[in-house]
Amino acid sequence: MSSSHANSQEKKKDRRSVREESRAVYRQAIMQAAIQIFGRTGFRDTKIADVAAEAGVATGTLYNYFSSKEDIFQSILDDGRERLGAELELLANIEDPLVRLRELVRVMFGFLEQHGALFSIYMQIGVNPVTFKCEADAGDEAFRQAILAQITAFLAEAGARVRLDHPSQTLAMALGGLINAAILAWVEGGCQPGLSDQTEVIMDLFLYGATPR
Amino acid sequence: MSSSHANSQEKKKDRRSVREESRAVYRQAIMQAAIQIFGRTGFRDTKIADVAAEAGVATGTLYNYFSSKEDIFQSILDDGRERLGAELELLANIEDPLVRLRELVRVMFGFLEQHGALFSIYMQIGVNPVTFKCEADAGDEAFRQAILAQITAFLAEAGARVRLDHPSQTLAMALGGLINAAILAWVEGGCQPGLSDQTEVIMDLFLYGATPR
Amino acid sequence: MSSSHANSQEKKKDRRSVREESRAVYRQAIMQAAIQIFGRTGFRDTKIADVAAEAGVATGTLYNYFSSKEDIFQSILDDGRERLGAELELLANIEDPLVRLRELVRVMFGFLEQHGALFSIYMQIGVNPVTFKCEADAGDEAFRQAILAQITAFLAEAGARVRLDHPSQTLAMALGGLINAAILAWVEGGCQPGLSDQTEVIMDLFLYGATPR
Amino acid sequence: MSSSHANSQEKKKDRRSVREESRAVYRQAIMQAAIQIFGRTGFRDTKIADVAAEAGVATGTLYNYFSSKEDIFQSILDDGRERLGAELELLANIEDPLVRLRELVRVMFGFLEQHGALFSIYMQIGVNPVTFKCEADAGDEAFRQAILAQITAFLAEAGARVRLDHPSQTLAMALGGLINAAILAWVEGGCQPGLSDQTEVIMDLFLYGATPR
DNA sequence: TATGAATGAGCATTCATTCAT
């Protein structure tokens, strides 16, 4: 009897965990599909039906996992931020601030290479603060600012090893621009592998400029 | 009689030119209105009715001057490109390629300051080649490339006055990134006057980098 | 010239009044159609598309005249209330309160005979205070109460000509019940002409009861 | 062995009757829950999920006991009719037809007081023969008619003790209207206890009318 | 048999475009 009881409990647990796992799997599948479609078509032009089709589920199913089209979009952004944020946190161990800066660039490039489609979602809001309205970009703008703040802090920590006749913010903005330019070129080139290799080039131009020494 | 005939012809001409002028005035009014609304609301979220209201005409009237919502949008872009292109052509007179480069930056910044609302239209397509689909961005991407090509040419013309261990395209891309960064910061700051003043800063960072000499 | 000017003004006026008239015609046509369909199908089961079809217009057209499905429903109720209210006001001239009461019954019966379909709309909210929730019934419940209040007042004015061992409100409630019963029977009988003829019967039963004198 | 056999048969019986009892318990629980929710929200606005939640079962379970949402609704009505019918049958013992009539009113009032929520379900179809369409109201309309027929019969049985210048049906209809009015007032007053006390008032007004003797 | 997630038909509303005046 006790075994049967234990068994029943076990089954319940199993069922629950199976269900939870299944939920996670569905959520991920939907988000992956949505990343593809949003990335390809843009938020407004994406039809929920298309996302469902890409995910291989019925439209109604989406609403068992997300409350609305916007919720899906937000969840993708949040998820991406979380992942990138986690990767960036690992940089804290690096002693030298300029090395840390270089690795930050490398991490971002690596992240984009891994999550190409996700990136174009970011493009829809991150690069264009004017177009995309309040609802959706709040969190993301904060994230952009957070990265810029980190770059600024690294530069400040570098002290006299970088120029002091421009404020750290200005230098950070410049590096941000160079990173974006590399990304843009990479996207235009069709997202071919090798973005990470641009790290050295970007850092070289950032640190030493276009003039020969 | 001949005078009367001449008169009649003149009248016809007048009438025709008056009509043409009137058409041009309407077109301009509609485009101005559309720039405001598109800039404020984004392409997809803009309603034709709002553009018409802003322009002070009936919705049907728009379709006497433009064939569709997209046509209006495209016309705005073409118009802007034409104007900026004309301003950039004036640079040809400048001898020194690096001075020419600096003035190119200044011209772009000046243009943006003058056409703030127009700029955010550009944002909707120019900065994000991924999102905005084929129909609309063809012309604009070409324009972007044209500017980059010009920058590249200027840099090539500068010969050994710039580093030769990176291809001119790479340097051009870097300058493009710095320009974009400055623009982005300007927009985030609320498009306050003074963007042109960033020309020196951008060129300084581009040419000499972040490392003290 | 002045004549031409006057003419132009006239035309404008004409156009405006024609337009206003046209608007009114459309509104009425849509409301009539909606009365039919709501009456036949009930609020929830009525599809906007059906109303539009019945009215002979496109679905979008409805929204040029009403802001929502509920707005159409409300407008029908308001309109009906207004008409019935106007008819009831004419009773004020009648001296004898009991005659006035009888004529009130006759007016209500006559109104229903004229607006049969409209009646079943009333049924959807008026008779069932429990089911139909807050949004829609506020105005109508108030109207019901207003009529009951009027009946109550007439009875009070009748003084000792009616029984004083029950409060006027109770008597009014009873008369209301008799009216409703007659209406119900009339509806069940297929809304055949002759409802007004029930006035005397209802008043007779109300005043003298079921017991022979 | 035979005992074991008998035992086994007994067990089967037990098991079956246990199962049947269990089925009945579930059915009742679901119907009770549905009465609450339907009464609160109305048929169309009630979600099966809400009924299931109120009943404390899964949505799928409902469909093991009822074939559809409408089936649940119908079952509630049938059940209520059955119960009320049973109570009304007890009146048969009463000799005097007018006393029987009075007790019929009392039984109905008592039934409503006991089954308040059920009542508002009745309201959704019983009082409004126009709105609620054929599928659902057939049974109920029949029941309404059955009650009216009973009232009519009682009145006919009363012979000259009631007025003969109106057909019994008309008198029955009048009493039905008075009953409804009392119910309506009771509902509007929030279903406070004491509805049964209205029996005397209703009968008094029905029998003697509003005119003092 | 209970479960609860998947299903997908159904529907109110929007808005670019057309067209009669």
Add this chain to the structure above:
DNA sequence: TATGAATGAATGCTCATTCAT
């Protein structure tokens, strides 16, 4: 040619029902 009302296709979301576990 200007007008602005009519048009109707398009789409996000709901929820009764089914079904695999």
